[in-house]
Amino acid sequence: MLSKAFVKELSRALPGLEVRLAEPMSVHTTLHIGGPAAAMAFPRGDELEKTIAFALKKGVKPLLIGSGSNILAPDGELDRFVVVTRSGEPEIRVEGASVYAQAGATLAKIAAAARDAGLTGFEFAAGIPGTLGGALLMNAGAYGGEMKDVAACTVWLDGDGNRRETTGAGHRFGYRRSVFAETESYILSGRIDLAPGDPEAIRARMDELAEKRRASQPLDVPSAGSAFKRPANGYAAAMIDECGLRGLRVGGACVSEKHAGFIVNTGGATCADVLELIEKIQSAVFERFGTMLEPEIRVVN
Numbered sequence: 001m002l003s004k005a006f007v008k009e010l011s012r013a014l015p016g017l018e019v020r021l022a023e024p025m026s027v028h029t030t031l032h033i034g035g036p037a038a039a040m041a042f043p044r045g046d047e048l049e050k051t052i053a054f055a056l057k058k059g060v061k062p063l064l065i066g067s068g069s070n071i072l073a074p075d076g077e078l079d080r081f082v083v084v085t086r087s088g089e090p091e092i093r094v095e096g097a098s099v100y101a102q103a104g105a106t107l108a109k110i111a112a113a114a115r116d117a118g119l120t121g122f123e124f125a126a127g128i129p130g131t132l133g134g135a136l137l138m139n140a141g142a143y144g145g146e147m148k149d150v151a152a153c154t155v156w157l158d159g160d161g162n163r164r165e166t167t168g169a170g171h172r173f174g175y176r177r178s179v180f181a182e183t184e185s186y187i188l189s190g191r192i193d194l195a196p197g198d199p200e201a202i203r204a205r206m207d208e209l210a211e212k213r214r215a216s217q218p219l220d221v222p223s224a225g226s227a228f229k230r231p232a233n234g235y236a237a238a239m240i241d242e243c244g245l246r247g248l249r250v251g252g253a254c255v256s257e258k259h260a261g262f263i264v265n266t267g268g269a270t271c272a273d274v275l276e277l278i279e280k281i282q283s284a285v286f287e288r289f290g291t292m293l294e295p296e297i298r299v300v301n
């Protein structure tokens with residue numbers, strides 16, 4: 001159990017740090033699901049590293065969240081020390097053809113900074129509603145691009161609180177995975193390498209992709225994006241669609257009518273609803289195609 005003494009000591013060590021007790025996870029996840037977290041911190045600037053390092057020194061493993069756009073949180077109390085990385089205005093700095101950003105910087109803001117500096121290569125990420133940290137861990141990707149193509153150097157803390165730097169192939173990026181998903185790791189910041197380009201062409205590409213997203217995804221309803229990873233033998237959304245599951249509902253959780261790969265919260269959905277719906281989809285797809293879909297949404301506990 002996360003002790004009150006830990007929270008007191010943390011507040012004493014970092015007096016400016018905002019910490020909330022029993023803060024609902026539903027407020028910090030795009031699915032709008034999740035019960036209260038035992039403690040939640042909102043570090044700004046260099047408080048992020050200090051907060052994580054302090055927790056690790058005290059034997060507490062923090063749960064880092066960015067935009068919470070790929071997370072399913074439990075309905076009951078989450079007995080964890082949650083650290084929200086996107087608090088304040090995480091720094092984004094352009095130097096030459098590289099963009100340096102803190103882990104909590106949103107992909108949208110990084111893409112806008114790159115566009116304004118006339119750098120191309122990050123347009124694919126502009127519409128992914130996550131932060132740099134979450135995107136590096138997930139190797140987020142869309143429309144032919146992925147973090148793997150641009151991530152040059154990542155600064156992170158390991159489980160012992162040691163500062164580490166990973167470059168290039170060391171990221172071990174694969175489809176929606178990275179070395180950070182396999183190791184206890186707390187991403188602090190990253191550098192992405194882009195190329196000079198025409199600002200107007202960059203803007204046009206970003207607008208085009210945003211329009212594609214609006215046309216095909218249920219962006220007006222809470223979701224966590226694609227619920228399942230792409231299996232080796234096809235597309236999850238197409239398989240779900242062929243099973244006739246659009247609109248299938250458990251409680252407030254529903255297979256989106258607009259995009260069969262999305263599970264949406266139509267109002268009052270619980271974690272249990274989403275998990276049951278995931279199982280129903282997996283069973284139906286397995287019976288028809290012999291494929292067990294693997295969830296892309298990460299269940300936190």
Ligand SMILES: Cc1cc2nc3c(=O)[nH]c(=O)nc-3n(C[C@H](O)[C@H](O)[C@H](O)COP(=O)(O)OP(=O)(O)OC[C@H]3O[C@@H](n4cnc5c(N)ncnc54)[C@H](O)[C@@H]3O)c2cc1C
Pocket residue numbers: 030063064065066067068069070071085103104127128129130131132133134135136137138139140141142180185186187188217219223224225226298
């Ligand atoms: C409408 C919608 C559309 C989407 N479209 C796409 C898409 O096109 N492509 C795509 O790949 N994804 C997509 N997603 C999913 C999601 O946006 C991405 O996976 C994104 O990269 C998650 O970032 P996040 O900051 O929200 O991470 P979170 O959901 O907050 O966290 C995800 C995981 O990363 C960990 N984590 C977060 N920050 C850190 C850190 N600093 N250090 C260590 N671990 C960390 C968390 O503990 C968790 O395990 C979409 C989601 C939605 C809601």
